[in-house]
Amino acid sequence: GGGSPAATAISVWKIDLPEVAGVVTQRGILPTTFVPMEHTHCVLLRVNADGTAIPDEAGDSGAPLLSAERVAAMRDALEALEGEEIEVRMTEIVIEESVACAIVELPPIVPCAFKVPHVTLGTKMGVSPGVAARLLEEVRGGRTGGVTCIKLPKPRPLSGRLVFESPGRPPRNEGTGSVA
DSSP states (O other): OOOOHHHHTOEEEEEEOHHHHHHHHHHTOSOTTEEEOSSOEEEEEEEOTTSOBOOOTTOSSSSOOOOHHHHHHHHHHHHHHTTOEEEEEEEEEEEOSSEEEEEEEOOTTSOOSSSSOEEEEEEETTOOTTHHHHHHHHHHTTOOTTOEEEEEEEEEEEEEEEEEEBTTBOOOOSSOOOOO
């Protein structure tokens, strides 16, 4: 085992979107200096062991500090949807010098702690995927310098499963065999 207790006490609700990884690697979308994300997903909510929401690693701008009531309501909604197949729509790809991400639209029933729901596609070596949230916030706020935004001609539907990962319990598996 090992690992620091702080790192392991984080629970995450996310939509796994394995299809995205395929898109990223095949089309040469990412700059050659980037490392593609192995497991592409859209994070909906991250919570500490004490149940408080976690802003992204890059700083507080990406996810607002949510009230306890808001977090509880989101958790209830996410728990009800756990294991469900969710369709999201990829609308835009945003690339900056250190990170590339895709903006996605979520169905109205799916809550998200981030102002701009997204999937991190890849980062430069050593860059935290968390910087994507801050970048998108800046782009939404009007930043244009050093950023390439590629709007898709039409939104691309992607489907994935809403999963909950917590150190306190194993992930729910739909009979997919055991993990080594």
